Every structure is written in structure tokens, then in C-alpha cells.
Amino acid sequence: MTTAPAPRPRRVALLRTALLPAALAASLVLVPLPVAHAAGAATAAPPAPTEVGPLRIHDIQGTTRTSPQAGKPVTGVPGIVTGLRTYGSSKGFWMQDPNPDADPATSEGIFVFTGAAPTVKVGDSVLVSGKVTEYYPNYSGGSQSVTELSGPAVTVALEEIQDDNGAKNDGTVDASQTVAKFLAAIKAAGGPAYEWRSVDPQDGKDGGEPGGNIRQVFLFNPQRVSFTDIPGGNATTAVGVTGTGAATALTASPGRIEPTDEAWTNSRKPLVGQFSFRGQKVFVIANHFNSKGGDQGIDSRFQAPTRSSEVQRIKQATVEQAFVAKLLAADKEARIVSVGDYNDYQFSPALAALTKDGVLRDLVNELPETEQYSYVYQGNSQVLDHILVSPEVGYAKYDVVHINAEFAEQASDHDPQVVRIKP
Numbered sequence: 001m002t003t004a005p006a007p008r009p010r011r012v013a014l015l016r017t018a019l020l021p022a023a024l025a026a027s028l029v030l031v032p033l034p035v036a037h038a039a040g041a042a043t044a045a046p047p048a049p050t051e052v053g054p055l056r057i058h059d060i061q062g063t064t065r066t067s068p069q070a071g072k073p074v075t076g077v078p079g080i081v082t083g084l085r086t087y088g089s090s091k092g093f094w095m096q097d098p099n100p101d102a103d104p105a106t107s108e109g110i111f112v113f114t115g116a117a118p119t120v121k122v123g124d125s126v127l128v129s130g131k132v133t134e135y136y137p138n139y140s141g142g143s144q145s146v147t148e149l150s151g152p153a154v155t156v157a158l159e160e161i162q163d164d165n166g167a168k169n170d171g172t173v174d175a176s177q178t179v180a181k182f183l184a185a186i187k188a189a190g191g192p193a194y195e196w197r198s199v200d201p202q203d204g205k206d207g208g209e210p211g212g213n214i215r216q217v218f219l220f221n222p223q224r225v226s227f228t229d230i231p232g233g234n235a236t237t238a239v240g241v242t243g244t245g246a247a248t249a250l251t252a253s254p255g256r257i258e259p260t261d262e263a264w265t266n267s268r269k270p271l272v273g274q275f276s277f278r279g280q281k282v283f284v285i286a287n288h289f290n291s292k293g294g295d296q297g298i299d300s301r302f303q304a305p306t307r308s309s310e311v312q313r314i315k316q317a318t319v320e321q322a323f324v325a326k327l328l329a330a331d332k333e334a335r336i337v338s339v340g341d342y343n344d345y346q347f348s349p350a351l352a353a354l355t356k357d358g359v360l361r362d363l364v365n366e367l368p369e370t371e372q373y374s375y376v377y378q379g380n381s382q383v384l385d386h387i388l389v390s391p392e393v394g395y396a397k398y399d400v401v402h403i404n405a406e407f408a409e410q411a412s413d414h415d416p417q418v419v420r421i422k423p
Helices: 012-018 021-025 057-061 176-188 310-330 349-354
Strands: 002-005 029-031 073-085 092-096 109-113 125-133 155-161 195-197 215-220 271-277 280-288 336-341 375-377 380-382 385-389 396-400 417-421
Touching: 057 073, 057 109, 073 109, 109 125, 155 176, 155 280, 155 336, 176 215, 215 271, 215 280, 280 310, 310 336, 310 349, 336 417, 385 396, 385 417
Parallel strands: 029 109, 280 336
Antiparallel strands: 002 125, 029 125, 073 092, 073 125, 092 109, 155 215, 195 215, 271 280, 336 385, 375 380, 396 417
């Protein structure tokens, strides 16, 4: 792979701030051209391109899941550098074409694998020659390309983390060994050294696989954000709100929202934590509402279909909405982010109950309609996963990363969500 700086465009400032989602869109990797492709002796380096070649990034990405140029060398591909990856085994940079085509099925972003730390800077206009490669770091495990997905800056909310011995039903509820293995795998793949917080459930009280004792877990990067530890949280103690205005705080962090309420019978209780980011408090709630198990299908012969599971989700949403309202009553400027698998649609009665009185807004509604899905069931693209924010969280850049739901080989049956906020 060779790059040659070209004149820097006037739009650099705009590109620096506007193109972060391009990293998520990239699913291909440009790798260095083999020495045999270089002109002259076998030890010579490939010549740096000086002119724009015949292909643009959208030509390389194509309109299908895999590139029409996969395995082929390309020369003189133009782009603007939008991000650098300087750690791990997949060092390189992302770039995007500032002159997109009009086809929504193509992508204008791509990752350029350099092997060593890249010498370009964000905002540089470059020409790139290389070989197009579809990169699967764990193909047998069903993963899509992950080099474009680096660690979120604030926090990650995980769901369905089992206890240390999985489905073995012997009363174990601790999950520290399970989480430690997960964190080690992230770090080995080039990710951040995350820390974590959670609350162990009561044995057999939170649903899921018998003996597994699934729960939600917060991961966070301590280099970017800090967790406010407040003792008192356990499986059965309800977290409360203390103080007013800027002094508003949780009575336990991490804690659980009304864990003994009937709404959470045989279901995961919401995990809430208090974070500090650049001097601002951020309250994060991790959710996993009860499933749709037992509901009649949307295309069943019974219309309208019976949705028996919805009754419990409405109760769960009502309990959480009351907690959020309590936080906002103490501090109307409280920054609250509620995330997770709510197992219901953005237009459902459950989500209406959760967003009642405008305490939270559902960010999936701000995506184009064609992007509003995180799960595919019997051919029906739908939203089950949501990220909601309180009114004070004005700027929130949200996306669903479509790498699982619509594909036969999956790391999960749900697509992950990403949000960037400015507290």
C-alpha cells in the first residue's frame, strides 16, 4: 500500500467533524500490495500513485455484501482521512470519498490497513493503492469485519452475561470470571482496557437459561470516563435518588430499579450507574425487558394477534419511567441515557409508557425509516433495541450497526447500537 499526499481540500474542517459514521460503514480493507506487484526488482516498493485511478470507494464497496473487487489490486483511490487506528494488530486509517454517488446501497468509507502506525493525519487528502480484502477476524465464529469498530468512549451496556459456570444450576451467581474473559478478549483484539460494574442477581430470579443467571453489565474505558461508586446496591435493594440540582445523585451505584416490583418477575431488572464525563454527571440505565415469547405472530390467522407478553413490558416501562421522572424532578437538567433490548417496537404501548411526559426520547425515530431495524424475525425487519435520552442530552449521534440481524452468519441475532453524546 502506498499513499501520496494531494493538495488538501477546503472542506477539511467539515470532514473532520462530520464523517465519523464512515468508520462504521466500512466493511472492506485495503491491504498493502505484495512486493511482486512493484515495478522493477522484487525488493522495490510500489510507486506512489500520482493520479486518480479508475475506481472510487463506492465502486470498491459495491452494492452487495461482498466487494466486486475483492482480491484485486486497485490504484489511485482518492479519499479524505477520517480516522486513525494506531493500536492493536490492525493498524491503519479510515478514509471517505468527499464526492459520493447517489446510490444508497453503496458505501463511501473504507479502512486502509498499513500494518504499522499510519503516517497520514485526519483531514489529509490521499491517493491509495492496495489490494481489496474482505477481513473476517473470526470467520468460523460468524463475525463480520470488526476492525472498523473501536471501543466506545463512554460506556458499553452488555446483556445476557451469564454467571461463572453458565447453565450449571448450582446456585452460583457471581460473574466475575465470565466478565474477565470477555475483557481479556477485547484487549487481545486491540481494544481498550475496560473496567466493569454490575450487580449479581438472585439465583433463578431473572429469567433466561436455567442456571445461567443472566444480567446486564457496564463496561467503561477509565481513560475517558469515570464511574461513581456508591455502596448499597444489591439484588433486592431499590436504588433511589438523593439531593437536588447539581447535587442530585443515586443512593447506590451500580444499583437496580425497583427489583422486587412484580413488573420484574422472572425478568432482568434494570441496572443503573452514575458516570462522570468531562466533569458532567451522566446516569446510564441498562435494560433487558421480558421477551415476546408466547405472543401470536404478526402474520397469524388471528388478527389482531394476541400479545400476552406486552402486559409485563408495559409494567416494566411504567416503573422505569417513574424512576426517570424522579431523577428529572430532582434535577431537570439531569443527563440520562437508557439503553438495551426492550423487546418491543418504537411505536408499541411499552415504549409509549417509557417515554410518557417526554422524560425520554427514542433515538431510533431519528434514523431514516430504511435504517430503523435491529432484528429480523421471519423476514420482518423490526426494532427491539433502543437508546433513549433525557431532554438535556441535546446532541446525540445515534446509529444501528447492521452486522448481524440480516445475515446468515451472526455473532448475535441483534445488531449493536452506538450513540455519541455531548454532555
